[in-house]
Amino acid sequence: MGLVNLNNLVKEYQDSGRAKFTAVKGINLEIEQGEFMILVGPSGCGKSTTLRMIAGLENVTSGTIEIDGRVVNSVAPKDRDIAMVFQNYALYPHMSVFDNMAFGLKLQKFPRGEIRNRVHEAAEILGLESMLERKPKQMSGGQRQRVALGRAIVRKPKVFLFDEPLSNLDAKMRVQMRTEISRLHSRLQATMIYVTHDQVEAMTMGDRICVMKEGEIMQVDDPISLYQHPNNIFTAGFIGSPPMNFFSGKIEKEGNRFSFVEENMSAAPFRLSLDDRLTALARNFSGRKIMMGVRPEDIGLRRQASGCEVDAEVMVVEPMGSETYLYFNTGRHDFIGRFPSENHHRIGERARVVMDIDKIHLFDADTMKKVS
Ligand SMILES: Nc1ncnc2c1ncn2[C@@H]1O[C@H](COP(=O)(O)OP(=O)(O)O)[C@@H](O)[C@H]1O
Ligand SMILES: [Mg+2]
Helix, strand or coil: CCCEEEEEEEEEEECCCCCEEEEEEEEEEEECCCCEEEEECCCCCCHHHHHHHHHCCCCCCEEEEEECCEECCCCCHHHCCEEEECCCCCCCCCCCHHHHHHHHHHHCCCCHHHHHHHHHHHHHHHCCHHHCCCCHHHCCHHHHHHHHHHHHHCCCCCEEEEECCCCCCCHHHHHHHHHHHHHHHHHHCCEEEEEECCHHHHHHHCCEEEEEECCEEEEEECHHHHHHCCCEHHHHHHCCCCCCEEEEEEEEEECCEEEEEECCCCCCCCEEECCHHHHHHHHHHECCEEEEEECHHHEECCCCCCEEEEEEEEEEEEECCCEEEEEEECCCCEEEEEEECCCCCCCCCEEEEEEEHHHCEEEECCCCEECC
16 A cells, blocks of 8 residues: 555546546546655646645546545645645745745644754755855755755655656756755655656656546656666656667468568568567567667667668767667668767768667557566
């Protein structure tokens, strides 16, 4: 039993016209005490709606939300023991940093000494002690977001909810705040639910990641498992940058051997003879359409005994400094490989590319699910 449980949670929005739109389609999720859970997915997939239902800012259409063993569907937001941090800080411009942080506690009639202690404790954690008398407009975006965090911390809530809190910050500040929030999580041992569309944020911050698409959960797992064992094409393509490469094709059987044959009308399709692992996966797919996935780092340029060779044209060379991305085309599929910085490939030249057969993923092209 998690600290926060979502059970068959549904949200329908009724448009002003007659159309009904289901933004969240019956999701189930358990968030453990002390866990940092990330909800990630493209814009419009229902992340904020889910978080706002947990916060009580949005009515639930059906299903239940439990916090610490209690169904809170009809409990007012202020009585749910949660604190939410938004993208746009939502600070009171005319109040000092101290008063912004103290505001919620004052409303709840906390004793003045207790308020002072909690604000100073939060300010110390966030490095804001010297700024308690400032107004928000005298602070940078990163400092303002820290005040918004402080306002949540002083409440000592059961659950922290974050909705894309770093989106308004510049890239450098975002990276810095990312580590600060992670550190905050381990220092407070707090339960946090964090919404982002950014898969790098998800990977670097989450204990577990819940990948969403169009109101449904695609997969919930820890970052490395999600990366190494995606259950479906969506998760495989969403987590990782540059993303996993996909090749459509079919499985052919010749005697006892199975091969993956690329679908390619404009050039000679590449063939990959399957090893024992892939044969076991694909033997029921003979003659059927399949998607092969391989990550950019599992592609090489040297011959390897266990590799699958593909003849491809170099389309783009992208030096990143620490490594170089090469963009290839087989005549049908574009794909990306990550290579050491020193390589001598030129645009327009042909290359023998080797894919690590141990790292190849197979997906059912009809169901989009991992073949297992
Ligand atoms: N108040 C609303 N009325 C109607 N549709 C809404 C409302 N809020 C959100 N939606 C729709 O619900 C879907 C999910 O929205 P949201 O939860 O904000 O997505 P995300 O946070 O993942 O970007 C979107 O298609 C959005 O347009
Ligand atoms: Mg959102």
